[in-house]
Amino acid sequence: MTGDDYILQADRLHKSFGRRAARVHVLRGLDLSVRRGEFLAVMGPSGCGKSTLLHVIGLMTPCDAGRIVMNGSPVAPSENARNAIRRTQIGFIFQRFNLLGVLSAAHNVEVSLKVRGLRADGRARELFEAMGISHVMHRRPGQMSIGEQQRVAVVRALAHRPAIVLADEPTGNLDSDNADALLDLFRKINLRENQTIVMITHSAEAAGRADRVVHMKDGRIID
Ligand SMILES: Nc1ncnc2c1ncn2[C@@H]1O[C@H](COP(=O)(O)OP(=O)(O)O)[C@@H](O)[C@H]1O
Ligand SMILES: [Mg+2]
Numbered sequence: 157m158t159g160d161d162y163i164l165q166a167d168r169l170h171k172s173f174g175r176r177a178a179r180v181h182v183l184r185g186l187d188l189s190v191r192r193g194e195f196l197a198v199m200g201p202s203g204c205g206k207s208t209l210l211h212v213i214g215l216m217t218p219c220d221a222g223r224i225v226m227n228g229s230p231v232a233p234s235e236n237a238r239n240a241i242r243r244t245q246i247g248f249i250f251q252r253f254n255l256l257g258v259l260s261a262a263h264n265v266e267v268s269l270k271v272r273g274l275r276a277d278g279r280a281r282e283l284f285e286a287m288g289i290s291h292v293m294h295r296r297p298g299q300m301s302i303g304e305q306q307r308v309a310v311v312r313a314l315a316h317r318p319a320i321v322l323a324d325e326p327t328g329n330l331d332s333d334n335a336d337a338l339l340d341l342f343r344k345i346n347l348r349e350n351q352t353i354v355m356i357t358h359s360a361e362a363a364g365r366a367d368r369v370v371h372m373k374d375g376r377i378i379d
Contacts, residue, residue, distance in 0.1 A: 162225070163320050163352045164190040166213055169222035171205075182208045183219065184375030190320065193350040195342060197363035200372030206356045207324055209372065213354070214322045215242040227319045243272045247313030249323040253305045255297040261308040262293045268312045276315075283311040287341060303334035310341060314351070321345075323355040327362050339365045 171183040182205040211217040215238040224231045266276045284290045287307040292300045327335035345351045363369045370377045
Protein backbone atom coordinates (compact mmCIF):
# COMPACT_ATOMS: atom_id res chain seq x y z
CA MET A 157 0.00 0.00 0.00
CA THR A 158 1.35 3.46 -0.85
CA GLY A 159 0.93 6.62 1.22
CA ASP A 160 -1.85 7.71 -1.16
CA ASP A 161 -4.12 4.99 0.16
CA TYR A 162 -4.09 6.61 3.59
CA ILE A 163 -6.19 9.61 4.41
CA LEU A 164 -4.35 10.01 7.71
CA GLN A 165 -0.98 8.85 8.94
CA ALA A 166 0.17 9.64 12.45
CA ASP A 167 3.75 8.69 13.30
CA ARG A 168 5.28 8.49 16.76
CA LEU A 169 2.94 10.99 18.39
CA HIS A 170 3.77 12.18 21.88
CA LYS A 171 1.59 14.33 24.09
CA SER A 172 1.92 15.23 27.76
CA PHE A 173 -0.11 17.44 30.06
CA GLY A 174 1.08 19.26 33.18
CA ARG A 175 4.56 19.83 34.56
CA ARG A 176 7.08 18.13 36.79
CA ALA A 177 5.50 15.76 39.30
CA ALA A 178 2.03 16.41 37.84
CA ARG A 179 3.12 15.54 34.32
CA VAL A 180 1.00 12.94 32.52
CA HIS A 181 2.50 11.40 29.41
CA VAL A 182 -0.67 10.46 27.50
CA LEU A 183 0.44 9.65 23.96
CA ARG A 184 3.71 7.71 23.98
CA GLY A 185 4.97 7.24 20.47
CA LEU A 186 1.58 6.39 19.00
CA ASP A 187 1.32 5.28 15.36
CA LEU A 188 -1.98 5.18 13.50
CA SER A 189 -2.78 4.89 9.80
CA VAL A 190 -6.31 5.30 8.50
CA ARG A 191 -7.16 4.15 5.01
CA ARG A 192 -9.21 6.21 2.60
CA GLY A 193 -12.87 5.21 2.95
CA GLU A 194 -12.30 3.19 6.09
CA PHE A 195 -14.69 3.07 9.07
CA LEU A 196 -12.29 2.57 11.97
CA ALA A 197 -13.13 2.07 15.65
CA VAL A 198 -10.66 2.87 18.44
CA MET A 199 -11.25 1.23 21.81
CA GLY A 200 -9.47 1.55 25.13
CA PRO A 201 -10.09 2.00 28.85
CA SER A 202 -11.26 5.29 30.28
CA GLY A 203 -8.40 7.74 30.74
CA CYS A 204 -6.06 5.97 28.32
CA GLY A 205 -5.93 9.00 26.01
CA LYS A 206 -8.55 8.32 23.35
CA SER A 207 -9.96 11.86 23.39
CA THR A 208 -6.45 13.29 23.45
CA LEU A 209 -5.62 11.22 20.37
CA LEU A 210 -8.73 12.45 18.58
CA HIS A 211 -7.98 16.09 19.44
CA VAL A 212 -4.40 15.70 18.21
CA ILE A 213 -5.26 13.98 14.91
CA GLY A 214 -8.21 16.38 14.59
CA LEU A 215 -5.61 19.19 14.71
CA MET A 216 -7.30 20.93 17.64
CA THR A 217 -4.44 20.21 20.04
CA PRO A 218 -0.76 20.29 19.04
CA CYS A 219 1.35 17.23 19.79
CA ASP A 220 4.74 17.55 21.52
CA ALA A 221 6.49 15.35 18.98
CA GLY A 222 5.60 13.23 16.00
CA ARG A 223 4.23 13.75 12.52
CA ILE A 224 0.75 13.90 11.03
CA VAL A 225 0.17 13.48 7.30
CA MET A 226 -3.34 14.42 6.24
CA ASN A 227 -4.59 13.51 2.79
CA GLY A 228 -1.01 13.16 1.52
CA SER A 229 0.39 16.39 2.99
CA PRO A 230 2.42 16.69 6.19
CA VAL A 231 0.70 19.08 8.59
CA ALA A 232 2.95 21.86 9.87
CA PRO A 233 2.65 22.17 13.66
CA SER A 234 1.80 25.89 13.73
CA GLU A 235 -1.67 26.83 14.92
CA ASN A 236 -2.47 28.58 11.63
CA ALA A 237 -1.55 25.55 9.56
CA ARG A 238 -3.52 23.22 11.80
CA ASN A 239 -6.57 25.50 11.80
CA ALA A 240 -6.62 25.83 8.03
CA ILE A 241 -6.48 22.09 7.48
CA ARG A 242 -8.87 21.33 10.32
CA ARG A 243 -11.53 23.65 8.92
CA THR A 244 -11.56 22.05 5.50
CA GLN A 245 -10.58 18.42 6.09
CA ILE A 246 -11.98 17.46 9.49
CA GLY A 247 -15.50 16.93 10.76
CA PHE A 248 -15.90 16.40 14.50
CA ILE A 249 -18.72 14.71 16.41
CA PHE A 250 -18.66 15.07 20.19
CA GLN A 251 -20.19 12.78 22.78
CA ARG A 252 -22.23 15.69 24.12
CA PHE A 253 -23.08 16.97 20.63
CA ASN A 254 -21.92 20.54 21.46
CA LEU A 255 -24.73 22.18 19.54
CA LEU A 256 -25.38 25.88 20.18
CA GLY A 257 -28.52 25.94 22.30
CA VAL A 258 -29.84 29.31 21.14
CA LEU A 259 -29.74 28.40 17.44
CA SER A 260 -31.95 26.17 15.33
CA ALA A 261 -30.49 22.99 13.84
CA ALA A 262 -30.22 24.67 10.43
CA HIS A 263 -28.45 27.68 11.97
CA ASN A 264 -26.05 25.44 13.86
CA VAL A 265 -24.98 23.95 10.54
CA GLU A 266 -24.86 27.38 8.86
CA VAL A 267 -22.59 28.78 11.55
CA SER A 268 -20.24 25.84 11.17
CA LEU A 269 -20.09 26.43 7.41
CA LYS A 270 -19.63 30.16 7.88
CA VAL A 271 -16.52 29.78 10.05
CA ARG A 272 -15.14 27.71 7.19
CA GLY A 273 -15.88 30.46 4.68
CA LEU A 274 -18.70 28.40 3.13
CA ARG A 275 -22.40 29.04 2.64
CA ALA A 276 -25.23 26.62 3.25
CA ASP A 277 -26.09 24.90 -0.02
CA GLY A 278 -28.36 22.01 -0.97
CA ARG A 279 -25.97 19.64 0.78
CA ALA A 280 -27.11 20.60 4.28
CA ARG A 281 -30.78 20.06 3.39
CA GLU A 282 -29.93 16.74 1.72
CA LEU A 283 -28.10 15.62 4.84
CA PHE A 284 -31.00 16.56 7.09
CA GLU A 285 -33.18 14.44 4.82
CA ALA A 286 -30.73 11.54 4.70
CA MET A 287 -30.51 11.54 8.50
CA GLY A 288 -34.32 11.51 8.73
CA ILE A 289 -34.44 14.79 10.66
CA SER A 290 -35.79 17.35 8.16
CA HIS A 291 -38.58 18.00 10.67
CA VAL A 292 -36.15 19.43 13.27
CA MET A 293 -34.30 21.85 10.97
CA HIS A 294 -36.01 24.87 12.50
CA ARG A 295 -36.02 23.65 16.09
CA ARG A 296 -33.48 24.44 18.76
CA PRO A 297 -31.61 21.58 20.43
CA GLY A 298 -33.78 21.89 23.58
CA GLN A 299 -36.83 21.10 21.42
CA MET A 300 -35.35 17.88 20.03
CA SER A 301 -34.83 14.37 21.35
CA ILE A 302 -31.30 13.30 22.27
CA GLY A 303 -31.08 11.10 19.18
CA GLU A 304 -32.17 13.99 16.96
CA GLN A 305 -29.56 16.27 18.53
CA GLN A 306 -26.83 13.76 17.81
CA ARG A 307 -27.99 13.43 14.20
CA VAL A 308 -27.86 17.22 13.83
CA ALA A 309 -24.29 17.02 15.11
CA VAL A 310 -23.60 14.47 12.36
CA VAL A 311 -25.07 16.77 9.70
CA ARG A 312 -22.87 19.58 11.02
CA ALA A 313 -19.78 17.36 10.87
CA LEU A 314 -20.49 16.34 7.26
CA ALA A 315 -21.81 19.56 5.73
CA HIS A 316 -18.40 20.88 4.64
CA ARG A 317 -17.43 17.57 3.02
CA PRO A 318 -14.49 16.77 5.31
CA ALA A 319 -11.89 14.23 4.26
CA ILE A 320 -12.27 12.52 7.62
CA VAL A 321 -14.92 12.44 10.32
CA LEU A 322 -13.76 11.97 13.91
CA ALA A 323 -16.35 10.90 16.46
CA ASP A 324 -15.60 10.82 20.21
CA GLU A 325 -17.87 8.23 21.84
CA PRO A 326 -20.78 9.39 19.67
CA THR A 327 -23.15 6.78 21.07
CA GLY A 328 -22.08 7.35 24.70
CA ASN A 329 -25.15 9.42 25.57
CA LEU A 330 -27.64 7.50 23.45
CA ASP A 331 -29.97 4.65 24.37
CA SER A 332 -29.48 1.44 22.44
CA ASP A 333 -32.10 2.22 19.75
CA ASN A 334 -30.60 5.63 19.03
CA ALA A 335 -27.08 4.21 19.17
CA ASP A 336 -28.08 1.58 16.61
CA ALA A 337 -29.66 4.19 14.37
CA LEU A 338 -26.52 6.35 14.55
CA LEU A 339 -24.26 3.42 13.69
CA ASP A 340 -26.53 2.60 10.72
CA LEU A 341 -26.13 6.20 9.56
CA PHE A 342 -22.34 6.03 9.88
CA ARG A 343 -22.31 2.88 7.79
CA LYS A 344 -24.61 4.43 5.18
CA ILE A 345 -22.48 7.57 4.86
CA ASN A 346 -19.34 5.48 4.80
CA LEU A 347 -20.63 3.32 1.94
CA ARG A 348 -22.51 5.96 -0.01
CA GLU A 349 -19.87 8.69 0.08
CA ASN A 350 -16.77 6.61 0.80
CA GLN A 351 -16.55 8.79 3.91
CA THR A 352 -13.63 7.96 6.18
CA ILE A 353 -14.76 7.73 9.82
CA VAL A 354 -12.71 7.27 12.99
CA MET A 355 -14.95 6.46 15.94
CA ILE A 356 -13.86 6.19 19.54
CA THR A 357 -16.05 3.91 21.55
CA HIS A 358 -16.33 2.02 24.81
CA SER A 359 -18.87 -0.32 23.33
CA ALA A 360 -17.74 -3.58 21.76
CA GLU A 361 -21.08 -3.68 19.97
CA ALA A 362 -20.49 -0.26 18.38
CA ALA A 363 -16.92 -1.21 17.49
CA GLY A 364 -18.23 -4.38 15.87
CA ARG A 365 -20.02 -2.26 13.28
CA ALA A 366 -16.74 -0.78 11.99
CA ASP A 367 -14.48 -2.20 9.26
CA ARG A 368 -11.57 -2.47 11.67
CA VAL A 369 -11.04 -2.10 15.41
CA VAL A 370 -7.78 -1.02 17.06
CA HIS A 371 -7.04 -0.87 20.78
CA MET A 372 -5.20 1.77 22.71
CA LYS A 373 -3.05 1.02 25.74
CA ASP A 374 -0.23 2.83 27.52
CA GLY A 375 -0.37 5.67 25.03
CA ARG A 376 -0.05 3.54 21.93
CA ILE A 377 -2.16 1.59 19.49
CA ILE A 378 -1.32 -1.97 20.42
CA ASP A 379 -2.52 -3.92 17.39
N1 LIG B 1 -6.19 19.36 29.04
C1 LIG B 1 -5.70 18.44 29.91
N2 LIG B 1 -4.92 18.83 30.94
C2 LIG B 1 -4.42 17.92 31.81
N3 LIG B 1 -4.62 16.61 31.71
C3 LIG B 1 -5.39 16.16 30.72
C4 LIG B 1 -5.97 17.05 29.75
N4 LIG B 1 -6.68 16.32 28.87
C5 LIG B 1 -6.56 15.03 29.26
N5 LIG B 1 -5.78 14.94 30.36
C6 LIG B 1 -5.41 13.67 31.04
O1 LIG B 1 -4.92 12.79 30.07
C7 LIG B 1 -5.37 11.46 30.31
C8 LIG B 1 -6.14 10.94 29.10
O2 LIG B 1 -7.36 11.66 28.98
P1 LIG B 1 -8.37 11.42 27.77
O3 LIG B 1 -7.64 11.60 26.49
O4 LIG B 1 -9.55 12.28 28.00
O5 LIG B 1 -8.74 9.87 27.96
P2 LIG B 1 -9.99 9.02 27.41
O6 LIG B 1 -10.68 9.81 26.37
O7 LIG B 1 -9.38 7.74 26.90
O8 LIG B 1 -10.86 8.75 28.59
C9 LIG B 1 -6.18 11.53 31.59
O9 LIG B 1 -5.33 11.18 32.65
C10 LIG B 1 -6.60 12.98 31.67
O10 LIG B 1 -6.80 13.36 32.99
MG1 LIG C 1 -12.61 10.52 26.15
